Amino acid sequence: MASNEADLFVDSLIGAPLKDDRALMEYPFFSIQKQPRMEPLVYDDGKIQITIEPGPKGLATIWDKDILLYVVSLINERIERGMTVDHTVRFAAHDLLRVTGRGTGKRSYDLLLDALHRLRSTNIMTTIESADERDRRGFGWIETWRVVERKTSTGRKIMAAIEITLNDWMFRALVKERRVLTINPTYFSLDSGLGRRIYEIGRKHLGNQEIWKISLDKLAKKIGTTRELRFFKRDLLKIIGDDVIPDYQLSLEVGPRGGRPVVIFEHRESQS
DNA sequence: GTGGGCTCCTATTCGGGGAA
DNA sequence: TTCCCCGAATAGGAGCCCAC
Numbered sequence: 001m002a003s004n005e006a007d008l009f010v011d012s013l014i015g016a017p018l019k020d021d022r023a024l025m026e027y028p029f030f031s032i033q034k035q036p037r038m039e040p041l042v043y044d045d046g047k048i049q050i051t052i053e054p055g056p057k058g059l060a061t062i063w064d065k066d067i068l069l070y071v072v073s074l075i076n077e078r079i080e081r082g083m084t085v086d087h088t089v090r091f092a093a094h095d096l097l098r099v100t101g102r103g104t105g106k107r108s109y110d111l112l113l114d115a116l117h118r119l120r121s122t123n124i125m126t127t128i129e130s131a132d133e134r135d136r137r138g139f140g141w142i143e144t145w146r147v148v149e150r151k152t153s154t155g156r157k158i159m160a161a162i163e164i165t166l167n168d169w170m171f172r173a174l175v176k177e178r179r180v181l182t183i184n185p186t187y188f189s190l191d192s193g194l195g196r197r198i199y200e201i202g203r204k205h206l207g208n209q210e211i212w213k214i215s216l217d218k219l220a221k222k223i224g225t226t227r228e229l230r231f232f233k234r235d236l237l238k239i240i241g242d243d244v245i246p247d248y249q250l251s252l253e254v255g256p257r258g259g260r261p262v263v264i265f266e267h268r269e270s271q272s
Numbered sequence: 273g274t275g276g277g278c279t280c281c282t283a284t285t286c287g288g289g290g291a292a
Numbered sequence: 293t294t295c296c297c298c299g300a301a302t303a304g305g306a307g308c309c310c311a312c
Contacts, residue, residue: 033304033305033306034282034283034284034304034305063284094294094295094296108284108285108296109296109297111283111284191284191285191303191304192304192305193304193305194305226306227305227306230273230274230275231306231307233274233275234274234275234276235305237275
């Protein structure tokens, strides 16, 4: 979409289903801590290595990812309505803040700008190895962002619209490969970054299975936590106790012969 | 080594109010 | 009625201490 075309409409997502890219749910791509994380995030399972390096404002966080979810959902909504889509999406900042359950105060708009900055400046490098090939890539979460401000009659500047251009990788995943999953809107009400990440992992891995198990240390790796395993276990037990994860119920059991603890994901009985 | 309790810092949320 | 700003209150994240 040319930028002058983008000026013709401002999309809105109120009431539309929210989508997430499957690949974004699989690996620890985002920081789950609210304080700026300046050390890189590294995931290496032998076949895939992912290094995420922070920009000047730190790593993009799981709350920054809400912006991507919003854009992904906007694009998906347009595809499902048979409309044309492009790498560039334009929407009202206020709509995004409402959909993602944030305030609409000045602080929220400032944080939104910081989030755009982090999404643009966080550098992701992936190495995927197969039997005879090694594929290495580097990219940022978004290609570019632009904030359109307008002046009120009193001279005050307000954020009228945001324009985001997605990178090729993300656009291809959404439009060509249709790698999207619907997420529960109450996801946005999860304050804890760990809770959000656990929901994503459950959504990605449980699928139509009745139950999914993973060892505590592997789950910690998948989550990308910086916490020591014992602190991670404590945080996880609190989340299990609070029982706040939408759609899924978690439990922790000691592994066979008193071995490593195992985390069990199950669908909630009340879910349809 | 693990888990519970506690504290501190700060990001986030919320409610009231003004402008468009 | 909607959009945005401001300031106060709240809660999450992280670290420390101590008992087991």
